[in-house]
Amino acid sequence: MQHRVAILATLLTCAATAALMPVIAAEPAPPAAAKPDSQPQAAAAATKSLLPPARAYGDLSQERVNYGRYLTIAGDCAACHTRDGGKPFEGGLAIDTPFGVLYTPNIRPSKAHGIGEFSDEDFLRALQHGIRPDGKPYYPALPYPSYTKVKDDDLLAIKDYLFSLEPTSYRPPESQMRWPFDMRDLLFGWQLLFLDKERFQANPDKSDEWNRGAYLVEGLGHCGSCHTPRNIAGAKEHKEALTGAIIDGWYAPNLTNDLTEGLGRWTVEALATYLATGEAPPAKAGEGPQTAALGPMAEVVHDSLSQLAASDLRAMAVYLKDRPAQEAPRTTPPVPHQLTEETYVKGRKLYASYCASCHQSHGQGLPPYFPALAGNEVVTLERPNDIIKTLLLGAPSDPSQAYSAHVVMPSFGSIFTDKQIATLASYIRANWGNDAAPVTPDQVAALRSDG
Ligand code: HEC
Ligand code: HEC
Ligand code: HEC
Structure with missing residues (x-):
């Protein structure tokens, strides 16, 4: 759940740069984000995947509340609004930020503790405009910059489902944002700059399937809240939309059709399979899965995408595959990378002892259990965050989120030094035809202390 931290932190940085420059300059450097618990309990994760069934009530048919439940899963509302x-x-999930701690509200229908007093208008204003019933803004940790694209009637179906649940009297702790970030009015400046309050507009030149996919990706799926560089989050049709971003130390890759780091080499089928199961099927017969969802994405697949209809996942894949290629802004020029003799020898030894039993001697993986490391885009991304995080935390980083393969990768964080992890990562990034820059022990140290 820690990735939400980064969203909020960066969004607040935007608010800060927009409205708070002098204040920020006068403030001492913000302290590092508090270290969140990196291993949410298995039990809690399991509860999250089992949303309560919808019950018909009042004038509302079973069909209507079931529809609302489905959209609630597509919006992944439970992921944030459920504490371990x-x-x-x-509610009650703590969202640590460098600016203080936010607790997600109870959104069950209790009048005293939840949203039982919300009218339909209140609910729409919250999710489409980021405004509370009392007129104050919400922090964009609630992803209203995406939900604002969602149709009124779909949001109200979500409300209908939430109102079909038992109210509970749990009251989340008060949020503790530090001055001046506790002043909600500052967010008006952010909203003015970054919030484009337009509902989704269908493109008449495209198929229904494409439009359904676009609606889900841009709206309830809020893919951009992690995959779009956040300094421009919410900005309309920005050319950097979905080109990849760092989120809580992980790198959420480019989702445009770019050939090197994006989805250019994926087929619609492979993409739909990945969204459904967290694993893209092998590119060639006899090879392991092409890639696997690891950290934050494993949660998204587990809590939300794996429970959606195949037709919706395919629609998202069709839309994503049709977006023009857009290169992620590079931080270093591309050069051919060669392993030093020392890295090669040490890396090969570590690999043979610790990795080859699963990923196989030439990094070819083993279907259907172990992803190939040769020719794997996650391994060769310019930013080596995900490979480092995987070695530090294992995969999926929360084992309760393992899906099809029934095998998890152990974490090596406590076994290896930063230098050994750097050596191994450099070795697999530039071997078996891979060609990506070496990883330094400093990069590992930075992500290790990130939690
Ligand atoms: C990434 C985390 C996240 C996700 C996903 C999320 N929310 Fe929230 N939500 C929050 C946070 C944080 C707040 C409180 C913001 C604040 O206090 O400014 C909030 C506030 C709300 C509120 C206002 C409650 C009140 O008492 O004022 C409602 C209603 C709500 N969310 C509904 C939803 C629905 C419906 C979904 C799914 C479509 C959803 N949220 C998904 C984080 C999230
Ligand atoms: C909470 C943040 C978050 C959200 C929301 C999110 N992603 Fe991701 N996604 C990531 C991260 C981080 C990775 C890479 C590391 C991992 O697997 O966790 C990733 C990986 C992926 C990959 C694999 C890309 C590759 O080149 O290997 C695809 C495809 C993807 N996401 C699609 C989506 C789609 C479609 C949505 C919206 C329905 C979405 N993601 C929503 C964080 C997120
Ligand atoms: C016990 C078997 C096992 C061992 C040992 C193991 N891995 Fe893994 N590894 C896996 C599995 C399973 C996955 C996919 C996890 C998932 O589905 O989330 C994976 C995923 C990865 C990934 C991410 C690939 C992708 O496409 O997302 C990398 C990189 C990786 N392993 C590197 C290593 C390295 C380097 C070592 C040696 C230090 C190692 N692994 C040892 C089983 C293993």
């Missing part, structure tokens, strides 16, 4: 060990939608 709590009931779904009861």
